[in-house]
Each structure stands twice: as C-alpha cells, then as structure tokens.
Amino acid sequence: MPRIFAYIVHQNGVADDSAAELAAAARKVDAGQSPAAVVTGWGAECDAVCESLRASFGEVWKIANESLAYPNAELVRKALVSVLPAGCIVLAPHSHFGTDLSPGLSIKLNAAYVPDVVDIEGADGAALRLVRQEFGGQVSAHVRCDISSGAVVTIRPGAFKPLETAPAGGVVVDKSSTVGALTAGRRYLETIAPETGDVDITKYPVLVSIGRGIQEQENVAIAQDLADALGAAVSCSRPVVDAKWMEKSRQVGSSGQTVKPKVYLACGISGSFQHLAGIKGNPFIVAINKNPKAPIFRVADVGIAADILEFLPELTAKIRER
Amino acid sequence: MEILVCTRRVPDTSENEIEMNGAGNDIERDDLVYSVNEADNYAVEEALEIVERTGGIVTVVTVGGEDDEEILRREMAMGAKNGVLLSDDAFSGADGKGIATILAAFVKKGHYDLILTGVQAEDGAAQVGGMLAAMLDYPFASLVNSIEVAPGKLKIAREIEGGNKEINEIDLPCVLSIQTGINEPRYVGMRGIRQVASVPIPTFGAVELGLNGNAGAAGAKVRRVDYFTAPEGKGAEMLEGSTEAIVDSLIELLKAKGGLN
Numbered sequence: 001m002p003r004i005f006a007y008i009v010h011q012n013g014v015a016d017d018s019a020a021e022l023a024a025a026a027r028k029v030d031a032g033q034s035p036a037a038v039v040t041g042w043g044a045e046c047d048a049v050c051e052s053l054r055a056s057f058g059e060v061w062k063i064a065n066e067s068l069a070y071p072n073a074e075l076v077r078k079a080l081v082s083v084l085p086a087g088c089i090v091l092a093p094h095s096h097f098g099t100d101l102s103p104g105l106s107i108k109l110n111a112a113y114v115p116d117v118v119d120i121e122g123a124d125g126a127a128l129r130l131v132r133q134e135f136g137g138q139v140s141a142h143v144r145c146d147i148s149s150g151a152v153v154t155i156r157p158g159a160f161k162p163l164e165t166a167p168a169g170g171v172v173v174d175k176s177s178t179v180g181a182l183t184a185g186r187r188y189l190e191t192i193a194p195e196t197g198d199v200d201i202t203k204y205p206v207l208v209s210i211g212r213g214i215q216e217q218e219n220v221a222i223a224q225d226l227a228d229a230l231g232a233a234v235s236c237s238r239p240v241v242d243a244k245w246m247e248k249s250r251q252v253g254s255s256g257q258t259v260k261p262k263v264y265l266a267c268g269i270s271g272s273f274q275h276l277a278g279i280k281g282n283p284f285i286v287a288i289n290k291n292p293k294a295p296i297f298r299v300a301d302v303g304i305a306a307d308i309l310e311f312l313p314e315l316t317a318k319i320r321e322r
Numbered sequence: 323m324e325i326l327v328c329t330r331r332v333p334d335t336s337e338n339e340i341e342m343n344g345a346g347n348d349i350e351r352d353d354l355v356y357s358v359n360e361a362d363n364y365a366v367e368e369a370l371e372i373v374e375r376t377g378g379i380v381t382v383v384t385v386g387g388e389d390d391e392e393i394l395r396r397e398m399a400m401g402a403k404n405g406v407l408l409s410d411d412a413f414s415g416a417d418g419k420g421i422a423t424i425l426a427a428f429v430k431k432g433h434y435d436l437i438l439t440g441v442q443a444e445d446g447a448a449q450v451g452g453m454l455a456a457m458l459d460y461p462f463a464s465l466v467n468s469i470e471v472a473p474g475k476l477k478i479a480r481e482i483e484g485g486n487k488e489i490n491e492i493d494l495p496c497v498l499s500i501q502t503g504i505n506e507p508r509y510v511g512m513r514g515i516r517q518v519a520s521v522p523i524p525t526f527g528a529v530e531l532g533l534n535g536n537a538g539a540a541g542a543k544v545r546r547v548d549y550f551t552a553p554e555g556k557g558a559e560m561l562e563g564s565t566e567a568i569v570d571s572l573i574e575l576l577k578a579k580g581g582l583n
Contacts, residue, residue: 074461096482099499100464103452106419112543113418115447133552134445135333138340139349140552146543185461185493189477194485206581212336230582242503248485255465255481263581270335284579286572287558291339302575303558304568311565318569319582 001123002150004035005061005084007092007101008053009071013045015052018093018155020162023056025091025155027163028120029128034058034168035091038084040076042069054170064176067183073100074184081108083175087150089128094154096255102154111150114143118159123147136272137295156273157254197249199233205262206232209252211275212239213268213289213308220245222312223267229319235259237275253278267308271296288312323378323471323494325369326434327402328425328451329362330384331393332444347548358393361440363400365500367507368469369438370401376471379403381434385413385424391523398521399514400507410527415539422453423541427531429458436476437497441465448499455497463492467501 006022008015019037026035037057039050046064053060063079084090090105092098094116106113118140119131126148132141145151201207208227214220220234227234234250241251252259253275260281267288269275276299279285287300290307297303304311333340337355342348369380381404382397384390394405408424416424429437439451441464448464455462467487468479474494479487481501492498528537535541561568576582 077456096465096480099448099452100462100480101452103418103422103449104456104462107422107453107456113449113453114544115418115449129547132446132546134549135335135340135349136444136446138335139342139549141549142547144545144547149543151543185496186463187491189489189491191482192479192487192489194487230576232581238502244503244506251485254483256485258484263576263579265581284575284581285558286575292560293339293341297558297560298552300558302572303560304572305560306565306568311568314565315569315572318573322573 001030001033002087002089002147003085004029004033004089004091005038006035006057007080007090008037008039008049009093009095009097010039010041010045010049013048015049016093018095018157019053020056021157021160022091022093022155024160024163025117025120025153028160029089029123036061037170038080039063040065040068040071040079042066050172054172055167056165057170058168060170060172061175062172063179064174065179065182070188071097072184072186072188073097073104074186075182076101077105077108078182078184079179080105082180083178084109089147089150090152092152092154094156098154102152106152109150109152111152112145112147113152114145115154116156117153118156136270138270138293157277158273194248197247199250201233201235201250201252202257202259204233206230206265207235207252207259207261207263208232208265208267209235209237209269210240210267210308211237211269214240214245215309217243217245219309222309226265226312226316226319229316237269237272266296266300267312269296270294271299323372323376323435324433325372325378325380325436325438326429326432327362327365327369327380327382327397328384328437328439328454329366329382329393329397330359330440330443331356331386331390332359335444342549342551346550349549356389358396359440359443361442361500361502363397363440363507364502364504365438365440366397366400366402367505368500369436370508371505372436372469372471378435381406383408383425383428385409385416385421394523395515395518395521396510398518399510405521405523407523407525408531409525412528412533412535413538415542415545416537417542417544418447418449419453419544420537420542422450422457423537424531424533425450425454426457427533428526429454431531435494437495439497439499441499441501451497451499458497461492461496462498463490463496464499465501466498467504469498
C-alpha cells in the first residue's frame, strides 16, 4: 500500500474540522498505516497548526513559504508536487479549496482522481473501492480506482467520523527547503464579506425554507404567509437564489448562511449535502417534497410527500384558524 | 476574446426522479429526459455576455455521441457561434481524466483566450476544468461567480464558504469553472433552435485529435462499478392520510417541538 498523506486546510492557526475526518478516511484506506499530515503556510500560524496535528498524525510535513501565507491552490499544488513522493495517496477535503486544488494536483502527480467520496470500503491489491453519490444524492455509486501510480481523493466534509485514538505523538518534519520560489498565474487580492440582508435568518428559531419546488417567484408569497403565521422567517436553498427569487442572505448552506433553528421546515428542497451543511444544532426537520425519494427524507424527522404549492396554504389556513 | 465553453448533456433531475433499474445495478434510463447540464448554461451565458462587451466568438464543445448534438444546438441558439462534437468509439468509458485529455487535444488545435466549464455535472465530480487547466499549464479557478475583463487578465470572484467572495486576478489564457447564479441565462425558444437546426457541427475523433487509444476505457483509472440506493439512515417518519389529517398531526408536532405556540 502506498504512503497516505492528508492535506490539512487551516485558518488563523487552527486546523479545519476536516483534518480529523481525513485521518479517519486514511484508516479506511489502510488500517495498518499511520497517515502523514501535510501543512502548507507561513509563520507562527503554520507552526501552531503543525504542533496541534502531532496528536493525530504520526508525521506532520511542514511546508513553510511566504508565498503560501494565503492558500492559493496553484502555489499549493506546485509545493506539493515538489515534496510528495511518487505514487502516494493524497486525501483532501471536498471543499471550495479542495475542488480548486485537487483535480490539477492529480494530473501533475500522474495519479488517479476520485472526488467527493462519502465512504471507503478498502483495497484489493492495486484497486481502491470507494463510494460516491450522484444526482444530488439521489443514488450512490461504487467506484474502483487503480492506485498503482497513486491517487488524489477528496473527502466529503462530515462524511467520516473522527476516530478516538491515543495521541499519535507525531513529529514535525520540515520540508520547506525542498520548495523553491513559487509563482502563479492567479493572484489572491481580497475576501469580501457577504452583504447583510433585510432579514437575519440566523436569529429565527423557526425557518420556512424553500427550494426548487417553489417553482416561481410569485409562489414565494405562499412560504411567506406560512412564515408570518408561525412567526418564522423564510430561508431558501441555492436554486432559489440562482433564480434571483430571494437574496443571497437568505440562503442556507455551505456557501450561504449557517443556521441553528429549533424547527426547520424544508419545503420543496431536495437536500444536497451543501445545503444540509448549513443546518446545525440538530433542529426538528420537517421535509415536504413531492418526490418521495428526495434525499431530504433521509435526514428529516418528519416527512410529507406532497406538493408544497398545495400543502403550505392548507397548513397556513389551519394555523390561522386556531 | 475567443471563448470555449465545455458542456455536457445530462439527465435533467428537475424533470426526472432518478430510480434504480430492476436489476438494482444501474439507474433506470428508459424514460429519462436529458438537457444541458445546468451549470454549463450559466457558463455559456457568461461567455456570451463577455463577448457582447469585448467582442469575440463563443464556441461550445462536448464529448459524446450524436444524441449530444442537441445541446450544442441549444447553446448555439443562445448565441454561441460554433458547436463542435468530439466523438469516437475509442472515447467510450473515459473517466474524468480521459474527458479532460480529449478536450485538451481539441484546445491545442485552436487558440482560445478563455475556457469555461460548469462548476459540476450530475456526478458532482467538479473535476474536468481543473484537470484540463493542469494539462494545458493554464491557471485555473473554480466556483467563479463574477468576471471582469482587463487587458491580458481577468478579475474574478470565487464563491467560498459562508457567502464570502474571494477576489483574484488571473492571467489569460485560463480555465474557469462557473458557479450557478452568476447571471440569468437567456431564454431559448423553439424558433431559435430551428434557426440553427441545419448549421453543420464538425466532429473530431481520436485520429483528428492525435490521441492514441488511452483516452477511453483502456486508460481509465477510475471506473463506476454500479449504482445502488444508500441505506435510509434514520429516515423520516412519513405522515400519511388525508391532507387534513396530515396538517393536524403536523400542527401538534410543531407545538411539541417549539415551532408553534
């Protein structure tokens, strides 16, 4: 089995939650191997991340370079290609950074690429058996990957449970000198925070959240009526924002807001993992969707197979009658 | 600016419920309705808007078979000047790297300033754009949700976590994967599609692209073995009966869970 490396995403000197998930995924590739962490960065923040990872990784490869102070995927890729051994397996989170880095990294390492993996079933010789999802999570797929010249695998955030293991007592190995001057055709300029909207959906204990099933902009009023009757706010999933029917500030999900309501009514929402990533605090989830196979029913507490355009007005009317 | 947009024909999940076939090893394909991958539509619209501002030509390309011509014509009806089909029996069974290899061979035959893909297709892989860029040694950015054109480069925003936008400058030529919502794709009517119905669509195969046999199944390191339905997990308790009965039980549940006073 080739050597396994976990690429660690970090911010402000703290490793991302994905670090422990990658360690768990690595054990599913090869239970007998202690994976190595790879950290790129600069200065005290980079050092602090490396130090913190010693508890969960046997080795922590540090690549410190001033140009890596901000994680520019092209520069990170070049640094990794000059440091990683041929034929290794690299794990990275399937996040906005992972999708920026990993496809190109697989090409430059001449390795196979398997993105957005939700489970790993193990290896048969030079073949790794993995599980992915397609069609927005409606179906799963078994995938075989030839790892004879290495592999880059991105791991869906939240899909692998961190392991409770004894402290690894890892050592930090400084690989910085292997990396020369780095230049990229893409340069980071700044990060712009989202505009705040008219309604702060993070402050509401009850959310009426709408998805593609709302069908038309004028139907948003149907959800607003229910929200008014419940004293709730209307939030939404990505397709509603893409269609410009609601502002971005109303979007729940990894690229939108993170909410922690007590009750979440998912109305006409299929339940992509990016949307579910924005729902925290284990709320009571009611899913209403006319497709009884929608993935949202797997995570909801209560499900109703119905067309929201017919069901929501009935619910609103009954609540108002009380 | 010469812009190439890589597109793909996929089962339309807003028109279909994806179900397993009788044998339980593949999805039921008989009644699927296909359309252009949603994110690719945004990529074509973005290319058209850039060309409207700065001049140039938009070409759409796909790897596939005769059935895939329909999406090229749809995007040509939107305003793309050229459509190109990359098709060969030797391409069947290609993995993501195979598709990127075929596209890279085509890109090298022309000279494009900008190459766009949709952020991802129905398989959620989000891989071809980044691979293509690496093969061409072009810079790459994923999840792009705004583009401003400057001489020799672009100023772009990427959608990162929490609604933040990461602003970058990127040199041309480059490859960008376009996030949905970046624009409002224009409507295409039947009339528009009829107008391009007889425009010839050139087809390039492995020989014309100078590819050996490795772009298809033979060179694929990643292979989907089968589809299956994931275990239900905890699964929702489904409320059933008349609408009135469901509404009544839901109201009781909402009261119990703090959703209604």
